[in-house]
Amino acid sequence: MRFETSTIKDIAKALGLSTSTVSRALRDRYEISEETKKLVLAYAEKVNYRANPIARSLKERRSYSIGIIVSEIANNFFSQVINGIESIAYDKDYHVIISQSHESYKQEKLNVEHLASRSIDGLLIALSSETQDIDYLRELYAKGLPIVFFDRVPGDFETHKVIANNFKGSFDATEHLILSGKRTIAHLTNSENLSITKERLAGYKAALAKYHIEFRSELVKYCQHGGMHSAELEQAVKELLPLKPDGIFISSDRLTTGCIMALKKTNPEVAHKLAIAGFTNSNLVDLFSPSLTSVKQPAFEMGRVATELLISMIEAKRPVTEFETKVLDTELVHMTKH
């Protein structure tokens, strides 16, 4: 099974021109006369000529494709980010290759290396919750692969990054729980080594401090696997409930839904009494019971911004040396009662 398709050579032969002339005409170069251009364009149109991107890539030593690593596309936050990424990428004629780490370091590394060997021009990545060692990324970066981090970013890596205002998002959510009268607020969060974990914890602490509520470290539970394993969540819930929290603030999408599920499964009566606030971009949040107050990240925008930064790095003529970390505001969506 093979595609039969016409090439520049075919056009050149048919028109009695050289391949260079045809190539230049198709790319609308100034050297070619209007007449010839029209001729070539018309004929190309007629035979439905499509440039072979592979040949072009080989010649130009770039693939016009960018790699994306997220933990899972089933997560609405990430699928919204991807939509943002695509909206920019397609405009600029890049295509995207999506890979999922499923929160596993091993899988993440494997995927990145697979992508790199496929000669992507750049990489957009949100680290997995397991990831601690990013030397493999440093290596690729040093070899010339542009990388932009989003959402889960490493502290010690000099490149562009795009994140939500995690501190403020956390602060607002926690404050909201406090203002609705809660005093014993648990915090369920991701693995300790993620940037978002630290920032969100800080926001939570700051809100408590503002209202003179003592911070109690036993009310904070970390989930190494980011909620991918339900046993991990159920264990966390089991350890938290004896402390009699009246509210809980959960710091990531997957954890939020997973935690509510664990609550419903193990302690359905408590589930509806506890005030819940959590980061989530789920578009089904209105259907949830118990309902919750959610911190929504500007996911689509995050994808757009990250992609713009990445493409600017890819297309830079000289190595980029000044980097920025863009911080985008979150939105607090109050619980709908029903």
Place this chain on the structure above:
Amino acid sequence: MRFETSTIKDIAKALGLSTSTVSRALRDRYEISEETKKLVLAYAEKVNYRANPIARSLKERRSYSIGIIVSEIANNFFSQVINGIESIAYDKDYHVIISQSHESYKQEKLNVEHLASRSIDGLLIALSSETQDIDYLRELYAKGLPIVFFDRVPGDFETHKVIANNFKGSFDATEHLILSGKRTIAHLTNSENLSITKERLAGYKAALAKYHIEFRSELVKYCQHGGMHSAELEQAVKELLPLKPDGIFISSDRLTTGCIMALKKTNPEVAHKLAIAGFTNSNLVDLFSPSLTSVKQPAFEMGRVATELLISMIEAKRPVTEFETKVLDTELVHMTKH
């Protein structure tokens, strides 16, 4: 910014061999002596040689990549299918490029053509709910692009297809509503031209017939945009409720969640009285209120099977002329009460 990487030529020069020998040694061809192979492999390892897939693609006239078109990755059904696809594809060393139609025919066509121009080796596609005219697919197929349809398949296109047992899934769900005492069962479904719509309608009708319940066409509402526009859903709900249904069977993922949302928004009191059954693969279904009985499709398996069929077509030496339509069983998951 450019990758510096070693090539077969570099290895050949360093080792005083020809490129052909190196190429063959790397691919472990029988003609090359063990000695030379070892030498080449060791050196390649040392300089961290990675074959350039683009050059290979150009030479072999295939890209080792397959395209996927789904309506949206945010939909759990499709993200599960994609996981199934990837599980096979990566094994066989293909990579996948995912595109979303967002249920728009125009977008679907654009994406397919974009993928085709990127020289994918094959296409996996679930048609958008708007799609009626698939001539553009026929054209590509005729030119030699292998295509496998899944979930939403056209009736009149001779190729491999993978679908769920939609009739039985529908039948079971409807019967379940009947057995729990419902008699006036509405049916909310996708656009009329989709294969799944017809099959699921037939299952619904058959269940009614089995229990001698009259089929009433006014209880069936079609959604042209597959639930992508909330106005469409709210309109459908608004038209259905005056008929006083005591149960409703909804025939697709997006519609199911959308419909419950519309119900809660426009008629919250009715929402909790109505018995709901619907197709959905949402992994959050346990959180929903009102709760529902769901028909789960074997999405992961569907992805696997479709990919195996596609790759068999791609790698066939002679054009494939015998096609199969694989039908996979659905699973009825009963409502959890809470």
Place this chain on the structure above:
DNA sequence: AACGTTTTTGGGAACGTTTGCACACTTTTT
């Protein structure tokens, strides 16, 4: 010692582009 075989290697074209350079022809400038 001359000849076949078999095994191992190398030369070079090809895949479809892009692009630096040279060439031929026109037009302008001196």
Place this chain on the structure above:
DNA sequence: AAAAAGTGTGCAAACGTTCCCAAAAACGTT
């Protein structure tokens, strides 16, 4: 009138592979 500049085109190399074909080396066999 010759020289300079401008315009439009073609030649050929290159990108990194794969693979057909031939050549060389190693090994019997008579």
